[in-house]
Amino acid sequence: MSLFGxxxxxxxxxxxxxxxxxxxxxxxxxxxxxxxxxxxxxxxTELEKRGQALVDNLAYNAEYGVIxxxxxxxxxxxxxxxxxNDIIYxxxxxxxxxxxxxxxxxxYNNAKVTDETTEPEVKADKFGKxxxxxxxxxxxxxxxxxVETVRQSISRExxxxxxxxxxxxxxxxxxxxxxxxVGLTFSxxxxxxxxxxxxxILLTFVVVLSAxxxxxxFVRIIIRPIESLVRVTDQxxxxxxxxxxxxxxxxxxxxxxxxxNRMIESLKKSQDEIEEYNRNxxxxxxxxxxxxxxAQTQLIQSEKMVAIGxxxxxxxxxxxxxxxxxxxxxxxxxxxxxxxxxxxxxxxxIKSYKRYLCDIETQSRRCKSIVQNLLKFSRTxxxxxxxxxxxxxxxxxxxxxxxxxxxxxxxxxxKNLDSGIPIIKGNPSQLQxxxxxxxxxxxxxxxxxxEIVLTSRFAPPLGEFPGAVEIAFADAGRGISxxxxxxxxxxxxxxxxxxxxxxxxxxxSYGIIKEHGGEIKVKSTLGEGTTxxxxxxxxxxxxxxxx
Amino acid sequence: xxxxATKNIxxxxxxxxxxxxxxxxxxxxNVVKAADGDEAIEKLKTDRYDLIITDMKMPxxxxxxxxxxxxxxxxxxxIIVISGYSSLFSVSNTLGYGVCAxxxxxxxxxxxxxxxxxxxxxxxxxxxxxxxxxxx
Numbered sequence: 001m002s003l004f005g006x007x008x009x010x011x012x013x014x015x016x017x018x019x020x021x022x023x024x025x026x027x028x029x030x031x032x033x034x035x036x037x038x039x040x041x042x043x044x045t046e047l048e049k050r051g052q053a054l055v056d057n058l059a060y061n062a063e064y065g066v067i068x069x070x071x072x073x074x075x076x077x078x079x080x081x082x083x084x085n086d087i088i089y090x091x092x093x094x095x096x097x098x099x100x101x102x103x104x105x106x107x108y109n110n111a112k113v114t115d116e117t118t119e120p121e122v123k124a125d126k127f128g129k130x131x132x133x134x135x136x137x138x139x140x141x142x143x144x145x146x147v148e149t150v151r152q153s154i155s156r157e158x159x160x161x162x163x164x165x166x167x168x169x170x171x172x173x174x175x176x177x178x179x180x181x182v183g184l185t186f187s188x189x190x191x192x193x194x195x196x197x198x199x200x201i202l203l204t205f206v207v208v209l210s211a212x213x214x215x216x217x218f219v220r221i222i223i224r225p226i227e228s229l230v231r232v233t234d235q236x237x238x239x240x241x242x243x244x245x246x247x248x249x250x251x252x253x254x255x256x257x258x259x260x261n262r263m264i265e266s267l268k269k270s271q272d273e274i275e276e277y278n279r280n281x282x283x284x285x286x287x288x289x290x291x292x293x294x295a296q297t298q299l300i301q302s303e304k305m306v307a308i309g310x311x312x313x314x315x316x317x318x319x320x321x322x323x324x325x326x327x328x329x330x331x332x333x334x335x336x337x338x339x340x341x342x343x344x345x346x347x348x349x350i351k352s353y354k355r356y357l358c359d360i361e362t363q364s365r366r367c368k369s370i371v372q373n374l375l376k377f378s379r380t381x382x383x384x385x386x387x388x389x390x391x392x393x394x395x396x397x398x399x400x401x402x403x404x405x406x407x408x409x410x411x412x413x414x415k416n417l418d419s420g421i422p423i424i425k426g427n428p429s430q431l432q433x434x435x436x437x438x439x440x441x442x443x444x445x446x447x448x449x450x451e452i453v454l455t456s457r458f459a460p461p462l463g464e465f466p467g468a469v470e471i472a473f474a475d476a477g478r479g480i481s482x483x484x485x486x487x488x489x490x491x492x493x494x495x496x497x498x499x500x501x502x503x504x505x506x507x508x509s510y511g512i513i514k515e516h517g518g519e520i521k522v523k524s525t526l527g528e529g530t531t532x533x534x535x536x537x538x539x540x541x542x543x544x545x546x547x
Numbered sequence: 548x549x550x551x552a553t554k555n556i557x558x559x560x561x562x563x564x565x566x567x568x569x570x571x572x573x574x575x576x577n578v579v580k581a582a583d584g585d586e587a588i589e590k591l592k593t594d595r596y597d598l599i600i601t602d603m604k605m606p607x608x609x610x611x612x613x614x615x616x617x618x619x620x621x622x623x624x625x626i627i628v629i630s631g632y633s634s635l636f637s638v639s640n641t642l643g644y645g646v647c648a649x650x651x652x653x654x655x656x657x658x659x660x661x662x663x664x665x666x667x668x669x670x671x672x673x674x675x676x677x678x679x680x681x682x683x
Contacts, residue, residue, distance in 0.1 A: 317604065317631030323630075324652035325564035331656045332572055356571070359564055404631070407604045 013219045014221045020215055021208050028207065030489040032200030043189045046142070047086060052127055054081060055145035058180040062092050066100060066147045066178040076103035081182075090184040092147070097174055101208050107134045108183060114139065122146050122179040140185050147178035156384060212530045225253045269461055282459070296511070300433070303508040307436045308378055315403040318370050322363035323411050329356040329363075353468055358373060373397055377432055389426040391456055391469050391536070397428070398435040405440070410448040413439075416455040427517050431536075434509040434520075438473045438532045441505065445477030445530060446497065452476075467538045468518065479526040488522065554667055555579065555594065559587040559601035559613055560629070566654070569600060572656055575662060584608025588616050595621060598666055600659075603630040618645060625666040627652065 010018075058081060065074040078090040082103045089104030122128055128144035151173045225247045235243045244264055262466035278290045308315075333356045339348065341491035353401045377397075395417065406413050442452045453474040461467035480488065496505035506520075513520050516538035558569045559581045566580045581587035581594070585608045587601065599617050603610035613623060617624040622660045648662040 159559065249584040320631035321562045321565065322652065324629075325562070325568055328568040328572065328656060328659075332568070334658065352571075359567070363564055399580040404604055405610070410609065412607075 011223075012221055013216060016219050017212050017215050020211060022521065024211050025204055025209050028204035032197070032204070033163065034198070036196050039196060040193060043192060045188075047184055047186075047189065048129070048143070049143070051143040051182055052145075054084075054087070055127070055143045055180050055182050058182070059094070059145040059147045060179065062180060063149050066092065066094060067149055069100060071093065072099055075103070077101070080102045086185050086188045087182060088185045089181075091181040092178060093181065094178045100178065104183065107136075107138060107140065108132065108142065108181075110135045112138075119186065122176070124148065124174070126519075138185065138187070138373055140183050143182050143184060145180050146176040147176055147180060149177050151175050222253065225249070225257060229257065229546065232260070232264075236264060236267070241271060275308045282454055299504060300430070300508050300512070303437075303504050304429075304433050306379060306505070307433060307440065308374070311401040311405060311436065311440075314368065314401045314408075315374055316401060317404045319367055322366040322370075325363040326367070327359050327480050329360045332356060333360075342509045351410050370400070373400060373491040377401075379431055386425045389428050389431065390421045390423055391421060391431070391471060392419065393424075394428050394431045395435060395454065395456065395471065398439065402436060402443075404450070406443055409443055410447070411443055411446050412449075414451055414453045416453065417453075418457045421456055421458045422467070422538050424469050424516075424538055426536060427512075430512045434512050434534060435471070435473075437505040437509050438534070442473055442475035442530070442532070445479075446459050446475050447477070449475045461538075466534045468533050469538065470533055472533045474529060475530040477531040480522070480530055481526055485522060485524055489520070553577070554597040556598045556600060557581060557587060557590060557594075557596040558611065559584065559599065559605075561605045565602065565629070569659070572659060576663075584610065584613045587613045591617055591620060596624070598625045598627065598663060600627045600629060600663075607630060614646060614672070617658060627659075627662050627666060629659075 017236055018141050058077065061077055062074060064070070065077060074092050078092065078101050081087065082090050087104065088107055089102065091102040091108075093101045094100050111134045114133050115131040122144045124146050125148065125543040126146070130142045130144075132142060133139050137348065225245075228247060229245055232243050232245050241264060244349075247254055247255070253307075271338075334351055336349070336353065397416075400415065400547045403413065439452065439454075446452065453472075454471075455472045455474070457470050457472075459465075459468045459470050484495060488506050491507040492503040493507075510520055513534055513536065518534065521533045521535065522530065523533075524530040554576050556573055556576045556578050558573075558578055560566050560567050560569070561583050563582070566582070567582055570578045570580060576598075579590060579594070581590055583605045584601075587599075588608065591595075591599075591613070596617075599613070601613050602608040610630075614628070617626060622645075624645075626646045627650060628646050629650045629652060631652045647666040650658055650662060
């Protein structure tokens with residue numbers, strides 16, 4: 001886990017090489033371990049066989065030397081044998097344990113038996129095998145074989161030449177007369193094993209090295225294009241679609257690169273299309289925004305016209321009064337003058353005529369001012385100009401048209417105008433539209449005999465609040481339900497009968513007041529009435545929705 | 548002439564110019580002016596009038612109230628309604644009280660004189676009747 005964990009920080013190549021190398025090393029260890037073990041076994045068996053042949057041979061040849069106790073002959077015999085380099089000593093002993101001949105080291109002194117299953121005692125006609133460890137730590141194997149002879153038990157009468165032992169078996173006794181002990185070392189074996197081990201390690205190293213080289217090269221061949229893919233992908237992810245993968249191969253990686261390049265191309269194409277769409281969209285948005293602004297202007301204008309339509313009766317009444325005076329006095333004056341000769345006119349008459357004409361003039365001016373007021377209100381202004389506005393004056397202008405409408409519905413308008421309110425920046429015509437709309441709504445919600453209380457006041461500055469003019473319109477009408485209250489500023493929302501309201505009045509009013517940096521608040525209780533409060537800051541501040 | 552001078556006419560209108568004008572035109576009659584419904588009802592309480600000429604739309608007490616009061620007090624009251632609203636609809640409910648005529652502003656001298664004479668039962672060929680309309 002920790003190995004693979006730490007491998008994670010390496011690239012694909014390193015990981016691959018490490019893992020494969022580990023696999024190779026492990027395989028090599030197992031294989032060479034097995035082979036060395038086997039080599040060891042074979043060598044030991046070989047050594048033992050050779051040793052057995054040697055002791056057998058020596059025992060056979062030592063027969064007469066032992067019988068005769070001829071040290072010289074036995075020495076010659078063992079010297080020839082002891083030349084072999086894995087033989088460390090050869091000893092020939094008499095049956096009573098005396099050493100008749102020996103050669104090589106005396107390593108057997110104080111040596112300890114390492115394999116308890118072996119028996120150092122020599123038995124007739126039997127190979128002995130014992131493993132020892134010498135006091136210096138050398139391990140060796142001692143092979144033994146008895147030196148035997150055949151003793152003829154010849155009766156006195158049978159004394160003669162013996163030509164065939166086998167035919168006279170009962171008269172011959174096999175007798176152990178000594179023993180041959182040969183020490184065999186495993187050092188050659190150990191050397192061989194060490195050599196094999198070294199060879200194995202070297203071989204493993206060479207194999208791993210070449211594997212690393214081959215793998216690295218191979219992995220590079222696979223990885224490099226993948227790395228190049230990774231680089232290009234990275235650039236693409238950063239938005240650079242001008243790059244492509246430069247791999248010209250016919251294998252799977254080549255196919256991958258080709259399909260990747262195709263993907264980049266189609267991505268580029270899509271991106272271009274999207275950019276094109278975006279450009280078009282921006283143009284369209286600008287176009288639509290212009291259309292929308294125009295539509296809004298038209299909307300405000302048409303709402304205004306609706307208001308004027310609603311006010312038409314009031315306007316007519318307002319005009320008819322002075323017109324009545326004008327028409328009447330004009331006719332009356334004409335009649336008087338026609339009935340009198342110039343010389344008959346008394347000073348009193350002339351004084352009367354003057355008064356009549358004065359009235360005509362005054363009433364004409366009144367008509368003019370009404371018409372002007374109406375024109376001012378209905379004027380389409382493409383650019384909304386903000387002037388210094390006295391809100392009270394705008395309210396009075398508005399009431400000129402609305403008062404008669406209210407009277408007709410027998411609704412009394414109570415004015416509580418604070419003459420001390422400051423001048424604000426605004427558009428009088430638009431404000432008049434808002435006030436008209438709210439008053440007409442209040443009127444429609446009221447019943448005969450109800451009052452509408454119109455209050456203007458100044459809310460002084462406080463902290464960040466710059467101070468504002470507040471105009472409240474409180475009616476005692478039927479009120480607005482909570483459900484409707486949420487929607488009253490939505491365009492086309494109306495509770496009035498079809499054809500009576502457009503549902504745009506309050507939404508247009510809201511827009512107008514927003515443009516003045518102000519807001520419209522509504523408080524309503526069903527059955528008790530509604531209060532609309534228009535708040536316009538003294539200094540126009542951009543409203544949050546203008547962002 | 549004697550007839551007319553003895554006739555009392557109450558002119559009710561919140562428009563000063565209308566009151567003045569009616570007083571001027573009906574100078575042969577005894578014209579009393581009231582600026583609104585309240586004042587008119589006060590005057591009706593103290594005096595009897597042969598004819599009431601009243602506007603409909605007035606602040607506080609409307610012409611309708613005046614008509615109602617007059618008819619209740621003197622059921623044979625002659626009443627002419629004048630209004631800035633040209634629609635008959637706006638005064639239709641007062642007609643039920645026995646209003647003699649309805650004139651919408653602006654009206655001619657001939658119209659008002661004719662209606663006044665008709666209401667007071669003075670012949671159309673009355674003293675000034677024939678001559679008066681000529682100027683129009």
